[in-house]
Amino acid sequence: MLSMLSNCWDGSTSCCSIAMTNLIEFLQAEHVKLLQNYADLQKRYDILAAATGNNGVSVANTSKFSFVQKLVAKITEIYDKDLYSDITIHCDGHQFRGHRLVIATRTDYWADLSGIDRIEFEDIAYNIGSAVLKWMYTDHIDNLLGNRYLMEIFTAAVKYRLLDLQKRCELLLLGRIDYDNCLLLYEFASKNDLMQLKDNCEKMIKSKWNQFSTDDFMQISASLLYNLIESYSEHVLHSIIRLKRNDILLLFFLDHFQELSKLCNEEINNTFPLELALESNQIEIATSLVNHHADVNVIDSNGRTLLMRMLLKNKVSALEFLTQNGANFDYKVGVTGENLLHIAASAKCSSDLIDWLSSNLDHLNINDVDYDLKTPFMRAVELENMKMIELFLQKTTVDVNKMDRKGCSPIASALFEVRNMALAELIVKAGADLNIVYEGVFMIHHAIYTSNLDAVQFLCRHRVDVNRRTAEGVLPLQVAVDSENVNMDLIRILIRSGANISLKISNCCETLLHHIIGKENGDEILKICIENGSCDEDVFAIVDGNGHTPIAKTVLTSKFRSAELLIKAGANINEKDPEGVCLLMQVINNKLDNAAVFLLDHGADISECIIEKDCFSLAIEFSLLKTIRRLCTFTEKSEKYVNASLLWEALQQGSFEIAKALIENGCDLNGWSYNESRRCRQTLLHKAIGLELRDVAIFLIHAGCDIDALEERQINEEQSSRDTPLLACIRSGLDDVALCLIERGAKLDKQDAEGRSAIHLAVYKQNMTILNELLSNCNSGLLLNTDFYGSTPLDVAIETRNYLAAETLIKKAPNLITQVDKNGEMLLHKTVRAVDLEWVLFLISTNFDVNTCIQNESRVTALHLCAQYGNEIIMRNLILAGADVSAVTADGLTPLHVAAYNNHEALCMILLENGAEPNVPDALGNTSLHKAVSGGSVACVNVLIGDSRINLRALNKKQQNALFFATGDLSRTNSLDILQMFLNADPQFPLDAKDVDGFTVFLLSYLKGNENMCHALLRCGVCLGVVSHTGISVFKHVTPTKQLLFSLLGLMIIREKDSKLISISWNKKTKEISTTSDKLEREPYWADGHSCSECEMKFSLTMRKHHCRHCGRLVCARCSEQEVPIFKYGIEKPARVCQICCDILTMRNIWA
Incomplete structure (x- = not known):
């Protein structure tokens, strides 16, 4: 069952209906089986009850149970048998053998049977009686018996008081209720008061009520059917009429006598009871309705009467019934104002209906109008209802020119709305006016507006005036020409029908011919006019508001096909305007290139075109390329036409094609000339570059001008500029022109007044685009050329800090960075000397050998220069790049010597950290410590002394240690600080050591006037009386005064203000020079x-x-x-x- 439901829902609507029907049949069959099972169970129960009785015998006592079974079986066996038969049963002429015991057990209808030998089933058919008697013996009813058999068996069971049989029949009928028999069973159940069967039938009838047809209720009694209708029908009266039961209608009238006027005129589902009766041709019922207050003039929800509704349905018999019963012919629909003829004109009328209308036409107003002022005839025309049109035209009183509210007449409707020419013919024959106005214009205009070719042909065939103007003065041909989609056939019809193309157009000073010429497809229209003889010499001479003849307008508006047609038809190509200007000059003055070529091709006389300028000059002025080319075919090459001034004028205007044409005809491309001041002689290319006319310059280059010509510009009395076009472009920033020159092979080695080449200028202007193009088109030797200042392009890049250009140059010529200047320095040496970190890093990135020496007798490396000029970052990067910290110059100096001498403490530390040897002597034997002391570099001395590798007592070739070099430093603190550092590092430092000449540090300090150093040394206990190898001592040395000597000697006995003696000595514990009290x-x-x-x-x-x-x-x-x-x-x-x-x-x- 579930699968059946599933199939029902999954299918389409029809499949679902079939499946539902199958499901109901299945359920009914199952219900019958259940009823049969119920009867079998009831029979078994009865047997069991009979066996047990009321005396408490158990079911297990099978002896009694067997007896009852045998008894029942025996009764079944003796049905219609002579065995034990003691009575006869007669039914419908047949005789059955019976048994009083069985009959008395089933019914008490015959009371005491002991004195009766025969009984009779009266009014029962043989088969019914046989089924009843069989049931008495076997308790069995055949399930295959029909419903009517069961009802007759039930009737017999009621008559003979067989209650069990009644129940059995009712149960069987309950299981058989369906759509086909529910009405029959309902009536049967009602008669026999079978409530359960009746209720089930009512449920079925209610669910299927709308599916029953009239024939299904024909056999049901009036009262019973009326009750059903009252119960299940929403609209009782309409249902009674549909069932066509006049007897039930009478019951309805009796039952609703007080409400008949309302009920008989009630509109249900857009249908009146009387209308329903008339539609089904139930005249008897319709008459009954009319007799019971049904209104023949009742109005529906749309405002129409029954007469109109029946007319729409072509119910002639209904119309006759209504008119016979007083229906109103003259009624008009309240909303639309339509009368019966309007309705008829809108309907498809049968022949019978036409005959009925014809017979009743005198009762109707044929020219009556609705609210849109439409007559029935107009309505029929709109709908092309030919039957009604023919009917109306039979009446001479019909008005065929009457117009509706929109201004539409029947003929206009036929021509433009329905477009039925045959119908239009009928209307014209009936006297229709063809010059009537439609939608504000005449019908001929409207036909053209709508491109209704059939209507135009129809109107022209009936000789409508094709030159009639509208209220605005518009001509029919003008409308046709101005149409968005021009119909040539329509124009041809108008021309052949007499349309005049020489007529003036209203509010415009041009004729139709001028107007036609101005149209996109004017040539086709003009051809039609010429073919039909509408053009002559008088027409060609007519001018418009601008003074243009037709031929002038065609040429000036570039309507060349039309111009050819006019010329062939006789128009003058050399005509002149009122001022005497020929047509060719007019065209050139209006910058009409193609028009001028057209006139020249068609024989225009160029000799008459000279006014102030000739045609050639004017054509160049107005950039008329095609005209110039065509004129060149008519003129010989001469300076007059092809000089450079004309070429420059064309180029300035951007007319390159014209310029090309001039060049092809011999114009000089270079065009050498002086400027206004006569100080500059230049070519056209120089001139274009100077004015930054890029396109002009590129054009000249591609055209083949001299791209290496030198401009002769006088800068002053002593100097002149000789730029090539390439140099001028780079200087002015005209990259595209410069690229074009390079591509065309311009010489790259040309130099300007300062000796700069194109590469110099590109680098100076930082123009990488041009530089890259130059480098890709030159040999690397050009990069070595110098300007008048001795600078190569790479030098210029460095000066302008153009790293990208420098990198590009080096990639092109890697040997650039190894070039030396007049001092023997390479690029790296210069940048280190200038302390230019960025360029140093750049050069390092090019894998330059940082250990390369300056190419002179000094043999200085970049690291020496860095140590001299002092930049930590540069030094670190040089060392990272592989600079040798132990490199020596020609004088034997290491970078550490240089840094120490120049007091670059940080650089000394960097060098020492990177492995610089502090004890390396130079050519004079001086170590870095000697150089630091000689330079007074206290900080560097401190750094060097702090290095564990330092040899404080190292001697140079003069046998001097580093402290000897402190004697010449006369500053107040440097020599003393250095002395203290030495003593801090080496308390036993030999202060009295002598050099090769026998001088000590003290003696040299005295000789050099270093008073502070002398004092400090004396405090440290040096020998005051030391004498050199040449006999020089502090006592013998000749000085201007003996003040220093006395100061040194007196220092030992100086008294302070407190009169205490003090002495100055070296304190070994504190490792410093100290002053103590005199002891x-x-x-x-x-x-x-x-x-x-x-x-x-x-x-x-x-x-x-x-x-x-x-x-x-x-x-x-x-x-x-x-x-x-x-x-x-x-x-x-x-x-x-x-x-x-x-x-x-x-x-x-x-x-x-």
Whole structure:
């Protein structure tokens, strides 16, 4: 069952209906089976009950149960048998053998049967009686028996009081209820008061009510059917009429007597009861309705009467019935104003209906109008209802020219709305006016407006005026010409019908011919006019508001096909305007190139075209290329027409094709000329470049002008510019022109007044596009050329900081970066000297050898220069690029020497970090420490001394250590700071060491006047009396004054303000020079030697050595004969001192 439901829903509508029907049949069959099973169960139950009785015998007691079974079986066996038969049963002429016990058990209809030998089934057919009697014995009813058999068996069971049989028949009928028998079973159940069967039938009738036809109810009694209709029909009266049961209608009238006037005129589903009766030709019922207050003039929801509705349905019999019963002919629909004839004109009328209308036409107003002012005739024309049209035209009173509210007449409707020419003929024959106005214009105009060729032919055939103007003055031919989709056949018809093309157009000073010429397809129209003889000499001479004849207008508007037609028809090609200007000159003055060519091709006289300028000059002025080319075919080549000034004029206007034509006819491409000031002689190409006319310049180049011509421009009395076009383009930034020149093979080695080539200028202007193109078209040798300032293109790139250009140049010629200037320097040396980090990095990126030396006697590397000019980032990048930190110059200097001498502390640290050897001597044996001290580079001295590899006591070729170089630094602190650093690093540093000349640091400091250094050294305990190999000492050295000497000697006994003695000495613990309170100290170091430092007498066995006990100098006995006590040394006895010390000590005693 589920599958059947599924199939029902999955299919289409028809399949679903079939499946539903099958499902119902299946359910009914199952219901019958259930009823049969129920009957079988009931029978078994009865047997069981009979067997057990009421005495409590168990079902398990099979003895009694077997008895009942046998009894039932025996009764079944003796049906219609002689065995045990004790009574006869008669039915419909047949005799059955019966048994009183069985009959008495089933029914008490015959009461006591003991005294009766026969009984009779009255009014029962044999087969019915046989089925009843069989049931009595077997308790069985054949399921295959028809419904009517079952109903007759039920009737017999009721009559003979067989209750069980009644129930069995009702159950069987319940299972058989369907659409086909539900009405029959309903009536049967109603008669026999079978409520269950009746209820089930009602449900079926209700669900299928709208599917029943009239024939299905024919056999049902009036009262029963009326009840059904009352119960299940929404509109009782309409249902009764549809069932065609007049007897039920009478019951309805009796039942609703008070409401008949309303019910009989009620519109249900757009249908009246009377209308329904008339449609089904139930005249008897219709008469009954009319007799019971049905209104024959009732109006529907659309405002139409029954008469109109029946007319639309072609129900002639209904129309006759309504008119016989007083229907109104003259009624008009309230909304539209239509009468019966309007309705008829809108309907498809049968022949019978036409006959009925014809017979009743006198009762109707044939020219009556609706609210749109349309007559029935107009309505019939609109709908092409030929039957009604013929009917109306039979009446002479019909108005065929009447117009509706929109201004449409029957003839206009026939021609333009329905486009029925045969119908239009009928209307014209009936007297229609063809010059009537339609939609504000005459019908001929409207026909043209709508391109209705049939209507135009019809109207022209009936001789309508084709030159009639509208209220605005528009002519029919003008309308045809101005149409969006011009119909040539329509124009041809108008021309043949007499349309005049010489007529003036309203509000315009041109004729129809001028107007036609101005149209897109005017040539075709003009051809039709000429073919039909509408053009003559008088027409050709007519001018429009602009003074143009037809031929002039065709040429000036480039209507050349039309012009050819006019010329062939006799128009004058050399005609002149009122001012005497010929047509060719007019065309050129109007810049009409094609028109001028047309006139020249058709024989226009060029000799009459000269006014102030000839045609050639005017054509160039107005850029008429085709005209110039055509004129060139009529003129010989001469300077008059093909000079450079005309070429330049064409080029300035951008008329390159004209220029090309001039060149082809011999014009000079170069066109050398002077400017207005006469200071510049140049070609057309130079002139175009100077004015930045790019297109002009490119044109001249492609045309083959001299692309290497030198401009002769006088800059001043001594200098002149000689730019080539390429140089001028690069200078002016005309890249496209420059590229074109390069492509065409311009010479790249040409130089300007400053000796700069194209590559120089491209780099200077930072124009990479041009530079790349130049490099791709030149040899690398050009990159080595220098300008008058000695600069190569790469030098220019560096000066302008154009890295991209430099990279491009180097890629083209890698040897550029190795070129040397007059000083032998390469590019890297220059950039390092200029401390230009970006360029240094750039050159390093080109894999330049950073260890390359300057190509002169110095042999300096880039790292030496960096150490001199001091840039940390550059130095680090050079070292990263592989610069040798140990490289030496021709003087033996390393980068560390240079950095130390120039006091570049950070650079020294960088070099030392990267493996620079601090003890490498130069050509004079000086280490980097010597150079640092000699340069007074305190910070660098500190860095070098801090390096564990440094040799503080290293000696140069003069046997001088680094401290010797501090003697010449007369600044207040540098030499002292350096001295302190040395002593910090080496407390035992040999301060009294002598060089090859016998000088010590102290003695050199004294000779150089370094007072601070002398003081500091004396504090450190150096020998004051040292003498060089040449006998020079502080006592013997000639100075302007002895102030320094006295200062050194007196320093030992200076008294402060508090009168306390102080002394200055080297503090070994704090490792610095300190000043302390004056105490007794040891005697100074004694000098050694071979002669007296004062008199220079050599010592011998007889000449003994003595020392000044105050200063320690080596003296003879004669030079130290003074004796003075020296208390600070603890010498209380007079001690030998030199003369100077004696004077000092004596002065001290005086001060004390």
